[in-house]
Amino acid sequence: xxxxxxxxxxxxxxxxxxxxxxxxxxxxxxxxxxxxxxxxxxxxxxxxxxxxxxxxxxxxxxxxxxxxxxxxxxxxxxxxxxxxxxxxxxxxxxxxxxxxxxxxxxxxxxxxxxxxxxxxxxxxxxxxxxxxxxxxxxxxxxxxxxxxxxxx
Amino acid sequence: xxxxxxxxxxxxxxxxxxxxxxxxxxxxxxxxxxxxxxxxxxxxxxxxxxxxxxxxxxxxxxxxxxxxxxxxxxxxxxxxxxxxxxxxxxxxxxxxxxxxxxxxxxxxxxxxxxxxxxxxxxxxxxxxxxxxxxxxxxxxxxxxxxxxxxxxxxxxxxxxxxxxxxxxxxxxxxxxxxxxxxxxxxxxxxxxxxxxxxxxxxxxxxxxxxxxxxxxxxxxxxxxxxxxxxxxxxxxxxxxxxxxxxxxxxxxxxxxxxxxxxxxxxxxxxxxxxxxxxxxxxxxxxxxxxxxxxxxxxxxxxxxxxxxxxxxxxxxxxxxxxxxxxxxxxxxxxxxxxxxxxxxxxxxxxxxxxxxxxxxxxxxxxxxxxxxxxxxxxxxxxxxx
Numbered sequence: 339x340x341x342x343x344x345x346x347x348x349x350x351x352x353x354x355x356x357x358x359x360x361x362x363x364x365x366x367x368x369x370x371x372x373x374x375x376x377x378x379x380x381x382x383x384x385x386x387x388x389x390x391x392x393x394x395x396x397x398x399x400x401x402x403x404x405x406x407x408x409x410x411x412x413x414x415x416x417x418x419x420x421x422x423x424x425x426x427x428x429x430x431x432x433x434x435x436x437x438x439x440x441x442x443x444x445x446x447x448x449x450x451x452x453x454x455x456x457x458x459x460x461x462x463x464x465x466x467x468x469x470x471x472x473x474x475x476x477x478x479x480x481x482x483x484x485x486x487x488x489x490x
Numbered sequence: 491x492x493x494x495x496x497x498x499x500x501x502x503x504x505x506x507x508x509x510x511x512x513x514x515x516x517x518x519x520x521x522x523x524x525x526x527x528x529x530x531x532x533x534x535x536x537x538x539x540x541x542x543x544x545x546x547x548x549x550x551x552x553x554x555x556x557x558x559x560x561x562x563x564x565x566x567x568x569x570x571x572x573x574x575x576x577x578x579x580x581x582x583x584x585x586x587x588x589x590x591x592x593x594x595x596x597x598x599x600x601x602x603x604x605x606x607x608x609x610x611x612x613x614x615x616x617x618x619x620x621x622x623x624x625x626x627x628x629x630x631x632x633x634x635x636x637x638x639x640x641x642x643x644x645x646x647x648x649x650x651x652x653x654x655x656x657x658x659x660x661x662x663x664x665x666x667x668x669x670x671x672x673x674x675x676x677x678x679x680x681x682x683x684x685x686x687x688x689x690x691x692x693x694x695x696x697x698x699x700x701x702x703x704x705x706x707x708x709x710x711x712x713x714x715x716x717x718x719x720x721x722x723x724x725x726x727x728x729x730x731x732x733x734x735x736x737x738x739x740x741x742x743x744x745x746x747x748x749x750x751x752x753x754x755x756x757x758x759x760x761x762x763x764x765x766x767x768x769x770x771x772x773x774x775x776x777x778x779x780x781x782x783x784x785x786x787x788x789x790x791x792x793x794x795x796x797x798x799x800x801x802x803x804x805x806x807x808x809x810x811x812x813x814x815x816x817x818x819x820x821x822x823x824x825x826x827x828x829x830x831x832x833x834x835x836x837x838x839x840x841x842x843x844x845x846x847x848x849x850x851x852x853x854x855x856x857x858x859x860x861x862x863x864x865x866x867x868x869x870x871x872x873x874x875x
Contacts, residue, residue, distance in 0.1 A: 446766035453774035
């Protein structure tokens with residue numbers, strides 16, 4: 339009957355009766371999935387944004403490390419002041435602003451930053467500079483984990 | 491009734507008096523009554539959940555007020571005293587001489603919170619049956635049948651007077667209220683659900699859009715009513731409205747879907763993090779190699795210390811702690827880390843033996859086979875053949 343068809347209102351693709359009887363958790367489930375996917379997307383976005391900086395630094399390091407090995411001091415000086423600092427400052431800046439959103443790769447990126455900065459420190463020493471202090475934050479007590487590594 | 495100021499010693503009343511409330515007692519019956527004292531500030535006493543009278547204004551103007559017929563002794567007593575007590579049959583609010591009584595005021599007057607059930611004392615039709623959208627009260631009227639029953643519509647086409655009660659959905663044919671048996675005797679079958687059309691009183695079939703708008707409006711009205719009556723939070727009211735929009739979903743499919751998603755995601759995350767650590771270790775070890783080739787032992791130990799603490803330790807500890815979550819990549823990275831640990835030992839010699847309190851060089855492994863070979867040393871540092 340026409341009236342019976344019209345009397346059963348469809349809500350969000352679901353019959354009205356079903357909408358009123360389904361459990362809350364059951365109805366919330368697909369939205370929880372969508373939320374998890376949204377979180378994952380944000381994490382991936384930041385992770386890859388920072389990974390591209392890492393790639394840029396690797397391209398640069400192929401030249402820079404060779405110059406350091408050959409002790410080409412003028413090239414070292416030029417490259418680390420012009421190229422290294424240019425890429426690295428963007429890298430660190432974005433990591434400091436958004437790196438925490440990358441969640442799982444935050445510590446790994448700070449390790450990458452540290453070894454890059456170590457190369458630059460050694461370049462400075464070769465060009466007449468001094469050893470310097472620098473630090474990049476880690477989340478969690480990885481030195482305690484390192485104790486486990488020692489005992490492993 | 492003779493209300494006088496309470497001068498007893500019962501603490502629950504004296505404490506209220508000390509707070510500025512006016513405590514009265516009836517000399518005839520001994521009934522107690524607590525009212526707001528003259529020193530009370532009504533702004534302060536307004537319950538925090540209702541900071542403005544917007545809701546009350548809404549109820550005052552749109553409510554369906556009728557004489558209170560519940561059993562609450564407080565209101566019954568007021569009625570006996572000649573007060574005009576009315577209740578809104580939609581929201582359940584009660585007003586005395588035109589002023590809505592909040593729960594807090596009720597509490598101040600009676601010493602206890604009102605019973606929730608008082609809201610359901612009121613008999614009457616549902617919200618939608620009241621015709622809230624059109625502002626007309628159809629509860630007491632018989633209207634021309636406006637539903638979709640083809641048999642009844644056929645009767646109407648034949649000129650028979652078919653009416654329907656907006657509140658009860660009863661069908662009246664030629665002045666006689668029909669039972670289902672009457673319907674059966676006429677048409678040879680029992681009626682389906684013959685509903686009153688609340689959507690379109692003009693007599694035309696409602697459009698799908700108007701049906702959806704109507705359902706939406708009813709849910710909104712329902713959420714608002716709930717939030718007013720039962721003291722639910724605003725977010726709860728929104729959820730009441732929102733949850734009916736969620737599509738159905740199969741539990742099994744949902745759990746498997748979520749499980750596969752999380753499994754794939756954590757494996758991807760672990761292996762990619764290991765890759766980033768691998769990059770750091772790779773270039774860090776390469777730096778040590780360059781310094782080693784430059785034959786500057788002091789700087790080599792200086793940088794080896796830094797690289798070990800800030801690159802190697804977090805990388806390998808992450809590998810051991812989380813790497814097994816991706817068993818497909820774990821063995822590969824294990825080989826990588828063993829290779830680079832051998833590289834570190836090759837460039838730094840026995841430096842870490844002294845720096846970290848254990849003989850790191852004993853953990854030198856054969857990177858070609860992946861098998862661990864424990865090297866033995868004489869006390870003078872030379873290796874046992």
